[in-house]
Amino acid sequence: MSEPIAFVTNGETVPLTAAAGRGFQYGDGVFRTILKHNRRIVDLEPQSLRLRDDASRLGLRIEEVQLARLRDEATAVAASMDTAVIKLMLTRRDSGRAYRPAGGEVDRHVMLHIAPQYPREYWSDGIVAAMSDTIVAQQSTLAGVKHLNRLEQVLAYQDAPAGAEEVILCDSGGHVICGGRSNLFCVVDNVLMTPDLAHGGVRGFMRDQVLRLADQLGIETRVAPLPRHRFAAADEVFMTNSLIGIWPIKRIDSRRWPPPGAITKRLAQALAHPELS
C-alpha cells in the first residue's frame, strides 16, 4: 500500500508526520524511557546503545552518527527542564509497501514528559502489586525487546484492582515474567533471582544494572524461569525500572512482606537512584 494521501483524526486533518507511519500502524519500532534529574540525563549513552541493540532485533539499522544525533535531540528537547522523563523511540521508516518492510532505515523520535511523582513510602516501605490474569504470550523472536507492541501491558493494567501500583504478568506455564512497567526480582535464601526473559517480557536497563550491582556487592544471582508460587514465597521481592530505581513490594494480593529486607535495602542504597517524591 502506498503512503497515505490523507490522515484525519476526529474529523480534523492531521499532518502526515512520521507519527502516522509504521510506528502507529504496526508498532514497528522500539523505545527507551529515561530520567532527567537535577539537570542530568541518567545513563543517556548506555540507554541509547540498548535502544540500538533492540532495534537490530527488528532488523533496524542505526548508524553511530544517527544515534549521536538522537542523544543530541534528547538533550535539546529537555534543555529547559531540570527534571523530566524522556522517551526515545526508533520506528521503521515507511516503505509504502504495507507490512513488508523495505529496509532498515529509521525515524528518530523524542518525547518529553513531566516527571511523575510518587509517595516517598514507595521507596522506603514498598508498593502493593497484583497478579494479573493477562498472560504474556511466548514469542521468542521478540522476547526481551522493548518494542512498541504493548497491548498486553495495557490489558494487564486495565484489569488491575484499585490500589495496585504494579501488575505482575506470568506466561501460560505459570512463570513470573515481568511487571507491567518493571522487571521483577526476589530473594530466596540470600540468592537474588530474576526471571529468564528468553520467551517473553522486556529486558529493562535497570534490571541489568541491578544484576551487575549485586555481582559487585558479592550477592549471588540467578537468572532462571521463576514459577509464581516460588516468587510469592520468596523472602524479599522488589521491582525495578529506569524511572524509579528499586521499589520493594510489600504486598501481592493477600501475601504480605515485612519492611524491605536486607538485600533489597543494600541494593537500593548502593544504587542511590533519585526518588521522584
Added chain:
Amino acid sequence: MSEPIAFVTNGETVPLTAAAGRGFQYGDGVFRTILKHNRRIVDLEPQSLRLRDDASRLGLRIEEVQLARLRDEATAVAASMDTAVIKLMLTRRDSGRAYRPAGGEVDRHVMLHIAPQYPREYWSDGIVAAMSDTIVAQQSTLAGVKHLNRLEQVLAYQDAPAGAEEVILCDSGGHVICGGRSNLFCVVDNVLMTPDLAHGGVRGFMRDQVLRLADQLGIETRVAPLPRHRFAAADEVFMTNSLIGIWPIKRIDSRRWPPPGAITKRLAQALAHPELS
C-alpha cells in the same frame, strides 16, 4: 506519565496530535482496511460494526453516533476518489497515566491510500506463498482481534523469500493460523476448512463472508485447528482479505497446485469481488 510536552521527529517538532497518543505508544487500538471501488465503499457499515466489536475486546467504547461519524468521515475523506483504500482506526484516548488506561474513550482515525494494483493472474492463476518461521504467539485475550500490535506480521514479511506474495504463519504447535495480511482456506475432500482463531490470528471480514457464502452454496465448512502438513496436502488452497477478495495459492515453497480448483472458483465467482488489476 503525563501527556507529552514535546514530540520531536528527526529533529523537527511535530504537533501533539492524536497520532502521538496511545496508538503510537502502545498499539492500543484496532483497525479495518476497506476498499472503495467504482465510487462505492464496500461493506462500510458491517466493517464499522466489526471494528466496534474488536474495540470492545480491548475495553474501548464507541457509541453508535460516533461510529456513524466515523463512517461519515470515511466517506468525506475519500469523496474525491472513485477507487481507494480506506483504513479506519480507533485508538484509546490518552489518559496521561502511562500504560494504565483511564477509560474506554476513543479517537477516530481515517487514512486514505491509493489502491494497490496487482497482476490479473493473481485472481485467475493464483499467487506464490511461503511458510514463515515467525511464530504466531498464543494470546487468547487478543486472538482474532484486528489490533495495532502487528510486529509478527512485519517480521514474517521481512524474512519472506523474494517472489512470495504472501507469507503463512503457524503457531508453536505447527498449526496454520493466517497469512500475513489474509485469512487462509483449504479444501480437503470437498470440505472447506479454515483455521480456528481462538488462540491467535486476525479474524478478517472477508473470512466470515466466504464462510457464509460457502454455506449458501451448500459447501460443507469446518473451522478447526489446521496442522500445517494437512494444509499443505489439501486439494485447493486460497487466501482472502477485504481488498483482494479471493486469491488462489498456486505454490507454497516447493508444493505446487494446478490451476484453481472447483470450489475456489465457485466461491470467487459467487463473491464477484472487484479485481484491482
